[in-house]
Amino acid sequence: MATVAGVAVEPGHWIGGERVGSSQTFTDVSPIDERPIAEIARGGAQEAQAAVDAARRAFPSWSRTTREERARILHAIADGVEKRIEDLAQVETADNGALIRSHRRGVMPRVAHNFRFFADWLLKLGHEDFDTRGHTNHVSWDPAGVCALITPWNAPLMLATWKIAPALAAGNTVVLKPAEWTPLTASLLAGIAAEAGLPDGVFNVVQGYGAEVGGPLTAHPDVRRISFTGSVPTARAIAAAAAPHLTPLSLELGGKSPLVVFADADLDLAVDLAVEQYDNAGQVCLAATRLLVESSIADEFTERFIEKAGRIKQGDPRDAATDMGPQIHRRHLERVDGFVQRAKDAGARALIGGGPNDELGGLYYRPTLFTGASEGAEILTEEVFGPVLTLQTFDTEEQAIAMANGTRFGLAATLATGDPERARRVTERLVAGTVWVNCFFVRDLQAPFGGSRQSGMGREGGDWSFDFYCDLKNTVTAPWAK
Ligand SMILES: NC(=O)C1=CN([C@@H]2O[C@H](COP(=O)(O)OP(=O)(O)OC[C@H]3O[C@@H](n4cnc5c(N)ncnc54)[C@H](O)[C@@H]3O)[C@@H](O)[C@H]2O)C=CC1
Ligand SMILES: O=C(O)/C=C/C=C(\O)C(=O)O
Numbered sequence: 279m280a281t282v283a284g285v286a287v288e289p290g291h292w293i294g295g296e297r298v299g300s301s302q303t304f305t306d307v308s309p310i311d312e313r314p315i316a317e318i319a320r321g322g323a324q325e326a327q328a329a330v331d332a333a334r335r336a337f338p339s340w341s342r343t344t345r346e347e348r349a350r351i352l353h354a355i356a357d358g359v360e361k362r363i364e365d366l367a368q369v370e371t372a373d374n375g376a377l378i379r380s381h382r383r384g385v386m387p388r389v390a391h392n393f394r395f396f397a398d399w400l401l402k403l404g405h406e407d408f409d410t411r412g413h414t415n416h417v418s419w420d421p422a423g424v425c426a427l428i429t430p431w432n433a434p435l436m437l438a439t440w441k442i443a444p445a446l447a448a449g450n451t452v453v454l455k456p457a458e459w460t461p462l463t464a465s466l467l468a469g470i471a472a473e474a475g476l477p478d479g480v481f482n483v484v485q486g487y488g489a490e491v492g493g494p495l496t497a498h499p500d501v502r503r504i505s506f507t508g509s510v511p512t513a514r515a516i517a518a519a520a521a522p523h524l525t526p527l528s529l530e531l532g533g534k535s536p537l538v539v540f541a542d543a544d545l546d547l548a549v550d551l552a553v554e555q556y557d558n559a560g561q562v563c564l565a566a567t568r569l570l571v572e573s574s575i576a577d578e579f580t581e582r583f584i585e586k587a588g589r590i591k592q593g594d595p596r597d598a599a600t601d602m603g604p605q606i607h608r609r610h611l612e613r614v615d616g617f618v619q620r621a622k623d624a625g626a627r628a629l630i631g632g633g634p635n636d637e638l639g640g641l642y643y644r645p646t647l648f649t650g651a652s653e654g655a656e657i658l659t660e661e662v663f664g665p666v667l668t669l670q671t672f673d674t675e676e677q678a679i680a681m682a683n684g685t686r687f688g689l690a691a692t693l694a695t696g697d698p699e700r701a702r703r704v705t706e707r708l709v710a711g712t713v714w715v716n717c718f719f720v721r722d723l724q725a726p727f728g729g730s731r732q733s734g735m736g737r738e739g740g741d742w743s744f745d746f747y748c749d750l751k752n753t754v755t756a757p758w759a760k
Pocket of ligand 2: 432440558561562721727
């Protein structure tokens with residue numbers, strides 16, 4: 279048992295409705311001050327096997343519960359999350375360094391909403407039967423079995439429950455492997471789900487390092503679905519592990535998304551949208567890290583951007599007045615700084631930032647904006663996943679589209695324009711899973727979510743989640759004899 283931010287957390291695995299320890303542990307460090315906050319059970323093949331076994335045993339009974347019963351339990355979990363929003367917010371902030379105010383107002387309410395949304399969607403799910411020469415076609419959404427869910431550290435509980443909720447709603451059982459840098463809220467959720475009446479073994483958590491416990495989990499022959507959010511290299515390892523059993527995969531990966539600002543845009547809005555890309559200290563997969571600005575307004579845009587970004591208050595994420603917290607981990611900060619220093623060496627100019635925040639020390643990195651990077655430069659092509667943006671200019675709509683699409687990723691794209699006809703023309707040609715026009719991060723869970731190109735495989739959200747987590751079956755029945 280550990281106490282983190284005043285909240286008791288049992289940071290073991292959760293398997294078959296019980297807390298399970300491991301002979302080995304690893305130390306969880308808070309990015310706020312790099313102090314250890316908990317010793318976490320370090321799982322491996324044995325724990326992956328035990329969790330899959332528990333999930334497999336729980337499947338027959340859970341998969342046969344009525345939709346109404348599953349929806350009721352998911353709503354009860356949402357109630358439990360809502361009762362503990364402050365605890366969850368405090369623990370998540372201690373664990374991943376994101377702002378307490380975002381966790382309280384946005385992230386933890388979204389965790390509850392993930393459960394409510396998929397509970398309600400389940401009750402509406404289905405197709406009308408249809409007729410083929412007097413034969414009835416009936417499509418059913420059969421639960422697939424044990425689902426392995428592998429999730430990252432940047433929005434731990436929000437991104438995990440975005441998968442857990444539809445997987446459970448569909449009648450599957452789950453083994454979650456949270457990121458090793460942010461293991462804590464998954465353990466709290468296990469307790470909340472059990473109190474809400476979720477039967478033992480339906481939801482399991484294994485803690486530990488990716489290759490050690492995630493590897494055997496994703497290679498397991500009894501796993502029927504793998505949903506992963508994380509980086510492209512890990513996605514490749516998971517795809518290789520899944521290949522022998524042809525386990526279906528859903529992959530939500532990184533990005534290098536553009537924000538395209540046309541001269542006809544509302545400039546105040548465009549600058550607000552651009553500065554918003556520093557949210558969560560830049561550790562957001564959807565972030566539009568490439569600012570593409572029409573040449574005629576570039577000077578004014580840049581001046582206003584620098585003025586607004588200069589007002590970002592960096593500091594302790596537990597302070598509700600703070601706008602930007604630390605990077606997740608020293609290794610991550612060093613990775614971010616590596617990109618920044620190489621960009622400078624390659625001739626790019628940092629208009630703001632360009633290094634760690636020396637006044638604050640620790641893991642605080644200054645919001646950075648680069649200009650003058652040469653075509654094909656690493657800083658324009660690789661995902662940094664930190665508070666680092668680049669600015670490039672364009673002269674024509676055609677050029678803007680080519681630059682926006684000039685990446686191997688395709689997660690999201692944002693446009694700022696005052697011309698609806700231009701918005702229609704440009705959005706039609708953008709390669710991205712989500713396109714926002716004059717807005718950013720407006721999310722509706724019924725929309726398909728995912729990435730094109732190397733930003734992912736498949737879509738989740740609404741029906742698309744159930745398509746993935748179910749085995750769809752069409753039953754064709756001949757006319758019955760009269
Ligand atoms: N498209 C989306 O919805 C989102 C994508 N991301 C992406 O996630 C990345 C940042 O997250 P990270 O945690 O650094 O990613 P990561 O790929 O290093 O780790 C993600 C998860 O995979 C696990 N893992 C690592 N190796 C594994 C293996 N061999 N087998 C099974 N599991 C393994 C890790 O332990 C962790 O739980 C960024 O690239 C970001 O863009 C983050 C949030 C949302
Ligand atoms: O809204 C979603 O489902 C996914 C959001 C992704 C992030 O919040 C992130 O990468 O930070």
